[in-house]
Amino acid sequence: MLTPETTENFYTNCTQCPRKCGVNRAEGKTGVCGETLELRAAFAGLHFGEEPLITVHGGSGTIFLTGCTLRCAFCQNYQISQNGLGAELTADNFVSICLRLQEKGAENINLVTPSHHIPILADYIKQAKDEGVTIPFCWNSSAYESIETLSLLSGLVTIWLPDLKTLNSELSKTLFAAEDYPKIATDAISWMVENNPLRIGEKFGFDRELAKLCSKEKMLQGVIIRHLYLPGRFEETAQVLGWLKDNVDGRAIISLMNQYTPVPFEEDKNRAEARKSSLSSINNRLVTSEEDADIKDLIDAYDFEYLFYQELSDDTSWLPDFRRPQPFSNKLATPLWHC
Secondary structure, three states: OOOOOHHHHHHHHHOOOEEEEEEOOHHOOOOOOOOOOOOOEEEEEEOOOOOOOHHHHOOEEEEEEEOOOOOOOOOOOHHHHHHOOOEOHHHHHHHHHHHHHHOOOOOOOEEEHHHHHHHHHHHHHHHHHHHOOOOOOEEOOOOOOHHHHHHHHHOOOEEEEOOOOOOOOOHHHOOOOOOOOHHHHHHHHHHHHHHHEEEEEEHHHHHHHHHHHHHOOOEEEEEEEEEEOOOOOOOOOOOHHHHHHHHOOOOOEEEOOOOOOOOOOOOHHHHHHHHHHHHHOOOOOOOOHHHHHHHHHHHHHHHOOOOOEOOOOOOOOOOOOOOEEEEEEOOEEEEEOOO
């Protein structure tokens, strides 16, 4: 276990994430992630909108953390990832929330956007396990992470839920302010897959028969890799699926999402203009039925061993508002804690 002194050392000249901004977060300065040494969060509750293997019956026990290492122009969680909405979570607060989620029937503890606080979270997770949290911990991230820092979570996190947003450096520079995202993310995902073989229910691995039962099976260990289709950028999805087929098929689960939704951002004119410029690289709209059909053809062509794909919908009511104690619809989440 990390000592308080060694944990703080990770923050004094911060190089936790690939940006390596070198800010002294321990003295209250904010890194590119927007955060100091203080771990903050905006919401915790049972979430029923994750993949079936994560949601199962009781829902995923999500904790939405404040700050982010990326600056995604279309981020639906921008209020907490970019605007700093949140309140401090001490170790005792964190453990208490985890235990309450477990008592309410959560299938796992799902840490959303945690990449900029790995050393502290490693300590908090260890304490939570010592104090009675027995359900798996799930790492829900952009995959813009250093393998050296991720290794601090070995043996603590067993379920990994990374994004693979794009393999196009120019697009990642425009949309995420991170030109190196493709190399960083594929390296991080490869590490996750190598170190976390799939374990579903009491069975190791999976097959097509088990796939039919997935909605009632629980993921205990392994990697689910998410990719969000960006409207008008079919080639990006084709390239990402090609990499996944070549590198992780049969060893990880693919979750292909078509839920891109324009976000009604509330921000000043300068930020709005900068965001508009970034979003001009894609079609900032809902996915069309024609695109959905093309994606399904692509899925059939690649024939993944195991892949989730959403049904196309024009419902945008799921977009969260973290200023409310219940950021989601009552159908989608059950609140437990709010900042």
